[in-house]
Amino acid sequence: MRSRSFAQAALALIVLSLAATPACAHVERGQAAGFLAGLHHPISGLDHVLAMVSVGLWGAQLGPPAVWLLPVTFPMVMAIGGFIGLIGVPLPGVEVGIALSAILLGFVVAREARPPLGLAAALVGIFAIFHGHAHGTELPPGQSGLTYSIGFVIATGLLHVTGITIGLVHRWRAGRIAIRVAGGLVAASGLVFLWRAVA
Amino acid sequence: MKRALPLLVAALAAFAPRASAHEVRPAYLELRQTGEDTFDVLWKVPASGDDLRLGLYVGLPDGCTKLTEPRGVFVAGSYAERWRVKRLGGLSGGTIHIAGLAGSQTDVLIHIHYSDGRSETHLLRPDTPWVKLSGASSMGGRALAYLRLGIEHILLGVDHLLFVLGLLLIVGNRWMLIKTITAFTLAHSLTLAIATLGYAHAPLAPLNAAIALSILFLGPEIVRVWRGETSFTIRHPWIVAFAFGLLHGFGFASGLNSMGLPKAEIPLALFLFNVGVEIGQLGFVLMILRLERSFRLLEIRWPRFALALPGYTVGVLGAYWTIQRAAMMLAGPR
Amino acid sequence: MRRAALAVVLATFLLPARADAQLVTTGLGPVYDGIGHLLTTPEDLVPALALALYAGLRGPRAGRRALFLLPPAWFLGGLVGLRSPMTIAFPLAAISFLAGADSGVRGLIGIAVALFVVVALAAALVVALERPWKRIAARVAGSWIAAVGLLLLGWRLRGAR
Structure with a gap:
């Protein structure tokens, strides 16, 4: 049930923002391209996808209020990371940070760790900065930054929603185990990413 | 309620x-291929009475020469003009421009019938009063033009x-x-x-x-x-x-x-x-x-x-x- | 947090718009151009939506206020902008559009009407949400809008250099 709310909100946003586009499609080609590019971007890298789905999984494990607080925190802080990147502040070790985020987030999901809410949000937030910094600056030339950002944020949010939806199996015992296994797999692939980033 | x-x-x-x-009635331009390089032109503009017509004028593609002088009549709320033109190599690649459309509130529907059965349809509107002819418009393009005409008509x-x-x-x-x-x-x-x-x-x-x-x-x-x-x-x-x-x-x-x-x-x-x-x-x-x-x-x-x-x-x-x-x-x- | 987010969004949209603000021509006359402009210009539409979501969360009273204050304010701002091309911030995209489209007050009317409809629909949508999780969804949407605003601020600052 809960995940439907996010999906609905996201859908409403998409529909509202695109409702009138067809009528004037010929003027808005740049905008639509920006939106699609933004939508596509977070999905294009496996490291990002895994980290963001893990956030959703963890939220589902922790239950309310974390289940909605974490997916709010991540896009917000990620936007801050993107902002930092856009104004040209360098962030060393972005790739390492992203790989570390996959390892750690996978680890907490595998452990089903229950730190205080603030700590959980802070952990998610720190990694979100890396993700935002890596993504926010990669706008294809000639496309609208705003619609790119909208697509970017929506795609990120939808990845969280995906994680939460998968996390719905948490109510069953087998499901709980499956989620923890999935977390372990994310952590393992994070190790691979780290290896690639360093080597 | x-x-x-x-x-x-x-x-x-x-x-x-x-x-x-x-003016909710669109103007209408028809070009019908009669020979290899010749086309019959029909140009209909909305009019009121017997002497008032909308100030829209056809600019045919460069290289078109008139074989006959345009002859116009007022019929049933519109003004219709017919003449014959010749363009070496056909019409494709040429640009049709409607003078006066940019400042108006009407649309122009353009139909071109080629002698081999193909046809081409365009809907010109004040924001783009010209069109480059491609040879034949796709079924989808024509369908969209009619659909759009209908939506516009009700919205206006x-x-x-x-x-x-x-x-x-x-x-x-x-x-x-x-x-x-x-x-x-x-x-x-x-x-x-x-x-x-x-x-x-x-x-x-x-x-x-x-x-x-x-x-x-x-x-x-x-x-x-x-x-x-x-x-x-x-x-x-x-x-x-x-x-x-x-x-x-x-x-x-x-x-x-x-x-x-x-x-x-x-x-x-x-x-x-x-x-x-x-x-x-x-x-x-x-x-x-x-x-x-x-x-x-x-x-x-x-x-x-x-x-x-x-x-x-x-x-x-x-x-x-x-x-x-x-x-x-x-x-x-x- | 919510207030801060709103401030970020508003601040972002107060920044001068880029000069390439697009011009919407629907071919249906200036009123429809204005409507089309609002609906296809995220810079204008997104903050209006955010405001409507926020007002709707605060209840019908706040929703009513937003509904009857925002469109007239937007319209007045646009009128001022028509008279003098000074950079009054909020309806700036509207001004740049109008300067190009030459459709003047009628375009502004279109924008205000579309704004009225958008705000009414969005605010009522949120007011009608009774289940807590649906209200949370609206707040999550708000946070996403804030994130978009923050990113846009980054784009603007980068474009300025």
Whole structure:
């Protein structure tokens, strides 16, 4: 049930923002391209996808209020990371940070760790900065930054929603185990990413 | 439904005068290939009376030479010109430009028939008064042009929208609403088809006056609804919607200039134009219903005058148009 | 947090728009151009939506206020902008559009009407949400809008250099 709310909100946003586009499609080609590019971007890298789905999984494990607080925190802080990147502040070790985020987030999901809410949000937030910094600056030339950002944020949010939806199996015992296994797999692939980033 | 939408109507009223001045009949340009390099040109522009026509002029692709001089006549509300041109190598790659379109409020439908059976269709509008000919337009492109023509026609036809709004103000419940809108749709689709297929024809001036009268007719009925009175219209709004819908269908037909369309194309054009009209109309109805619901959810208490505004707008504009159009009709063709 | 987010969004949209603000031509005259402009210009539409969501969460009273204050304010701002091309911030995209489209007051009317409809629908949508999780969804949507605003601020600052 809960995940439907996010999906609905996201859908409403998409529909509202695109409702009138067809009528004037010929003027808005740049905008639509920006939106699609933004939508596509977070999905294009496996490291990002895994980290963001893990956030959703963890939220589902922790239950309310974390289940909605974490997916709010991540896009917000990620936007801050993107902002930092856009104004040209360098962030060393972005790739390492992203790989570390996959390892750690996978680890907490595998452990089903229950730190205080603030700590959980802070952990998610720190990694979100890396993700935002890596993504926010990669706008294809000639496309609208705003619609790119909208697509970017929506795609990120939808990845969280995906994680939460998968996390719905948490109510069953087998499901709980499956989620923890999935977390372990994310952590393992994070190790691979780290290896690639360093080597 | 009674406590609906004063502001929206105020806004509608604000641009109604302009919209009614809009020339809803598109101009029509036809090029029919008669030989390897020769084409017969037919150019029809909306006109009023015997000496007034819209100031639209065709600019054919560079390299076109006139084989005959244009000969024009005024017929039934339009001015038609025919001549023959020659262009070595055919028309493809050339650009057609309509002078005067950019400053106008009308559309131009262009049909080109090639001798091998292919055809090409374009809809030119004030924001792009030119088109580069490609050789043949795809089925999808033509379909889109007709659909778009239909949507445009209803969105600019403030008189039609106002009639629908009047119906919405009269109907009591959801079931009645569905019946009424369906009746209106059926009726105007029927006459639109009849008029487009050429079985019947309604002269424009009396038709416009009658459409205005149908709007005026709804005004007093809305007042009766306020007073809690009843009448035939209030008990059976769908019958009234059907009857007047027949009239409005003839009005829609004027937006689809069928006389120039190729015979084979008429069913497609008619169907898609009609679909476009219904899309616009349904969109309007849904928007009104959603807005009305939104107002209820936001617990807006409208002042009395605001509640009365939609009804009075329907009545007053209906009366104004009736008088204006009746005067135009009586003045007749000069 | 919510207030801060709103401030970020508003601040972002107060920044001068880029000069390439697009011009919408629907071919249906200036009123429809104005409507089309609002609906296809995220710079204008998104903050309006955010405001409507926020007002709707605060209840019908706040929703009513937003509904009857925002469109007239927008309209007035646009009028001022028509008279003098000074950079009054909020309806700036509207001004740049109008300067190009030459459709003047009628375009502004279109924008205001579309704004009225958008705010009414969005605010009522949120007011009608009774289940807590649906209200949370609206707040999540708000946070996403704030994130978009923050990113846009970054784009603007970068474009300025």
